[in-house]
Amino acid sequence: MVLSSSIGLALLVIIFFALSLNPLEARGTFSRLAGKPPQRTAAGGICASSVHIYGYKCEEHYVVTQDGYILNMQRIPQGRAGAGDGVKRQPVLIQHGILVDGMSWLLNPADQNLPLILADQGFDVWMGNTRGTRFSRRHKNLSPNQRAFWNWTWDELVTFDLPAMFDYIHRLTGQKIHYLGHSLGTLIGFASFSEKGLVDKLRSVAMLSPIAYLSHMTTVLGDIAAKTFLAEATAILGWAEFNPKSGLVGELIKAICHEAGIDCYDLLSVITGKNCCLNASTIDIFLANEPQSTSTKNMIHLAQTVRDKQLRKYNYGSSIHNMKHYGQATPPAYNISAIPHDLPLFFSYGGLDYLADVTDVEYLLDQFKFHDIDKMNVQFVKHYAHADFIMGVTAKDVVYNQVVTFFKRQA
Numbered sequence: 350m351v352l353s354s355s356i357g358l359a360l361l362v363i364i365f366f367a368l369s370l371n372p373l374e375a376r377g378t379f380s381r382l383a384g385k386p387p388q389r390t391a392a393g394g395i396c397a398s399s400v401h402i403y404g405y406k407c408e409e410h411y412v413v414t415q416d417g418y419i420l421n422m423q424r425i426p427q428g429r430a431g432a433g434d435g436v437k438r439q440p441v442l443i444q445h446g447i448l449v450d451g452m453s454w455l456l457n458p459a460d461q462n463l464p465l466i467l468a469d470q471g472f473d474v475w476m477g478n479t480r481g482t483r484f485s486r487r488h489k490n491l492s493p494n495q496r497a498f499w500n501w502t503w504d505e506l507v508t509f510d511l512p513a514m515f516d517y518i519h520r521l522t523g524q525k526i527h528y529l530g531h532s533l534g535t536l537i538g539f540a541s542f543s544e545k546g547l548v549d550k551l552r553s554v555a556m557l558s559p560i561a562y563l564s565h566m567t568t569v570l571g572d573i574a575a576k577t578f579l580a581e582a583t584a585i586l587g588w589a590e591f592n593p594k595s596g597l598v599g600e601l602i603k604a605i606c607h608e609a610g611i612d613c614y615d616l617l618s619v620i621t622g623k624n625c626c627l628n629a630s631t632i633d634i635f636l637a638n639e640p641q642s643t644s645t646k647n648m649i650h651l652a653q654t655v656r657d658k659q660l661r662k663y664n665y666g667s668s669i670h671n672m673k674h675y676g677q678a679t680p681p682a683y684n685i686s687a688i689p690h691d692l693p694l695f696f697s698y699g700g701l702d703y704l705a706d707v708t709d710v711e712y713l714l715d716q717f718k719f720h721d722i723d724k725m726n727v728q729f730v731k732h733y734a735h736a737d738f739i740m741g742v743t744a745k746d747v748v749y750n751q752v753v754t755f756f757k758r759q760a
Contacts, residue, residue, distance in 0.1 A: 388633045388634045388636070388637035388638075389402075389634055389637065389638075390637050390638055391450075391452050391483070391484075391638055394409055394484065395407075395409075395421075395423050395450070395451050395452050395455070395476070395478075395484070396408065396409050396423055398452070399452055399455035400423065400425060400455065400464075400465070403429065403459040403465060404429045405425055405427075405428070405429050405459075405465060405468060406425065406426055406427060407423055407424065407425050408423070408424040408426065409421065409422075409423060410422040410423070410424055410475075410517070412513045412514060412516075412517040413489065413513065414480070414509040414510055414512075414513040415509055415512075415513070416501075416505065416509050417488045417489040417490055417491065418480040418485065418487070418488050418509070418510070419485065419487040419488060419489070420477070420478060420479070420480060420485045420510060420513060420514065421451075421478045421482075421484035421485045422451075422475055422476060422477055422478065422514060422517070423451055423464075423475070423476040423478075424473070424474070424475050424476075425464055425465070425467075425468040425473075425474040425475075425476075426438070426468075426473050426474075427468060427473075428465075428468045428469035428470070428471070429459075429465070429468070429469060430469070436471070437522075437524070438471055438472055438473035439471075439472055439473065439524060439525075439527060439552065439756070439760065440472070440473040440474075440475060440518050440522045440524055440526045440527065441467055441472045441473070441474050441475065441526070441527040441528075441529060441756065442475045442476075442477060442514060442515070442518060442526050442527070442528050442529070443463065443464055443467075443474065443475065443476050443477070443529045443530075443534075444477050444479075444511075444528070444529070444530040444531075444534035444537070444538065445476075445477070445478070445479070445531065445533075445534055446531055446532035446533035446534050447503075447532075447533040447643055447647070447651070448593060448639070448640040448641055448642075448643055449482075449639045449640060449641055450478045450479075450482040450483060450484065450485075450638075450639070450641050451476035451477065451478045452638050452639075453635070453639065453739065453740075454476060454739065456631040456634050456635055456740050457628060457631055457740055457742070460745070461628075461740075461742060461744065461745055463529075463739070463744075463749055463752075464476055466745060466749050466753070467752075467753065467756075470753045470757075472527070472756065473522060475514070475518055477510070477511075477514050479506055479510050480501065480505070480506070480510060481493075481499070481590075481641065481642045481643050481644060482641040482642070483641055483642075486642075493590065493642075496589040498589075498590075499589035499590050499591075499644040499645065499646065500589070500644070500646065501644055501646065501647065502644065502646050502647045502649070502650035502663045503533070503536065503537055503540075503647055503650055503651070504540075504650070504662050504663050506537045507537050507540045507541045507544070510537075511537060511538070511541045511547065512541075512546060512547060515547050515550050516550075519550045524552075525550055525551060525552035526550055526551060526552055527552050527553050527554075527555070527756050527759070528551060528553075528554045528555070529554075529555040529556075529557070529752065530555075530556055530557070531557045531558055531738060531739050532557075532558050532560050532704070532705070532735070533560060533651075535556040535557070535558070535559040535560050535561070536560045536561055536654075536660075538554065538556065539556075539559075539561050539660075539683070539685050539688070539713075540660065540683040540685075542554065542688045542692070543683050543684050543685050543686075543687045543688050544683070544687075545687070545688075545689070548688075548689055548692065551692060552693075552759050553692070553693035553694070553695070553755065553756060553759040554692060554693070554694050554695070555694075555695040555696075555697075555752050555755060555756070556694070556695065556696050556697070557697050557698075557738040557739065557748065557752075558697075558698060558699065558702060558704070558705040558735050558738045558739075559696055559698060559705055559710055559713055560704065560705055561660055561685060561709075561713045562658065562659075562660065562709040562712050562713055588645050589644065589645060589646075590642050590644065590645070591642060591643050591644055591645040591647070591648050592642045593640040593642075623701055623734055624701075624733075624734040624735070624736045624737045624741065625701070625732045625733060625734065625737055625741070625743075626733075626737050626741035626742050626743045626744070627736060627737065627740060627741060627742070628740065628742045631740055646663070649663075650663045650664075659682060660682060660683045660685065661679070661680040661681065661682045661683065662675065662680040662681050662682075662683070663680060664679075664680045665680075685713070685716040685717075686716045686717070686719070688717070688720075690719055690720045690721050690724070691721050691724055692720075692724065693724045693726075693755070693758075693759050694717065694720065694724060694725055694726065695726040695727075695728070695751070695752060695755040696710070696714065696725075696726070696727045696728065697727075697728040697729075697730065697738065697748050697751065697752075698710045698728075698729060698730070698733075699729075699730045699731070699732070699733030699734050699735065699737060699738065700729065700730065700731040700732065700733065701731075701732060701733060701734040702733065702734050702735045703734065703735065704735045705735060714727065726755055728748070728751055730747055730748065733747070733748075
């Protein structure tokens with residue numbers, strides 16, 4: 350099968366949307382569904398649209414990275430009932446996946462949304478929004494209309510975005526931080542913590558649908574994208590901002606399904622696995638707010654992660670260019686096993702997840718075979734797929750209560 354570069358590009362959109370809960374339908378639209386009433390949007394900011402409306406305090410914060418990006422963050426400093434007994438609350442940083450922003454944690458009713466649950470349980474909750482997303486599209490010297498603004502991959506999220514968020518939270522609270530990621534948010538966490546730069550500010554880590562190795566994705570779309578996207582990388586790099594709302598992607602999804610011979614009537618299940626517990630009413634809210642832009646270079650790096658079956662820094666395509674950037678012919682690998690053995694870790698993964706496939710997650714867990722056994726907590730949810738972990742109606746009882754218990758043990 351020969352696919353054009355544009356089809357390869359759209360395939361990658363589909364796959365990595367799934368890393369961030371894309372509830373697409375077969376027609377491939379990214380706009381609000383026709384005939385539906387207007388949905389809640391974050392036009393006035395995430396706090397105003399999705400936190401204040403439930404009676405919680407929420408603050409909008411901005412942090413500047415060392416390479417000049419101005420990142421938006423939300424802080425929910427206390428639960429709906431108030432400040433309680435005045436005890437200093439432990440901070441938690443929650444990190445979203447690719448092509449969405451912090452609002453992806455707030456799609457369900459208040460009692461099902463993880464940030465609000467954590468706030469009610471006594472934590473000082475922070476939500477990050479990585480560069481390129483709608484409220485993090487500013488830079489000290491660059492504009493999103495300039496190619497240079499989009500010259501980054503998830504390596505820069507590891508090197509600049511997470512450290513900026515951690516430093517800001519630590520400076521304001523004076524406390525070590527609990528970190529929680531979903532999907533790509535887990536990948537950048539693993540990579541960052543393996544380099545140990547943030548470990549002195551970490552209290553514990555919780556990873557939902559952990560993504561680091563993608564060799565056993567059980568969706569055929571993943572295999573096709575990994576094989577076709579990189580071959581066209583040079584041409585695609587002319588498109589610096591990767592904006593799924595540009596109009597091209599929706600039209601191409603039908604062609605992709607046809608070319609690949611896949612029944613994409615239920616595209617979410619085709620990509621993520623059969624999610625057991627999604628609330629259909631959240632889909633319109635998602636489509637009214639997401640997806641968000643990222644850089645095309647970032648999408649290529651993700652494709653390299655699939656194709657090369659290793660967790661490495663961005664491959665510039667030749668030994669000469671890699672030597673220029675890294676001083677070696679091949680990109681350096683991230684050594685997950687270098688994460689300190691006494692760092693408290695919580696993993697939760699699903700038996701029906703096509704992306705965080707059980708085989709890949711078990712290989713990931715094997716990287717922690719020398720970890721202190723009393724610091725490792727692993728939860729396997731047999732009937733969960735990828736999206737259930739972030740917007741499943743049962744996630745509070747199945748997963749979130751376990752996360753709360755884990756965090757409280759690290760006090």
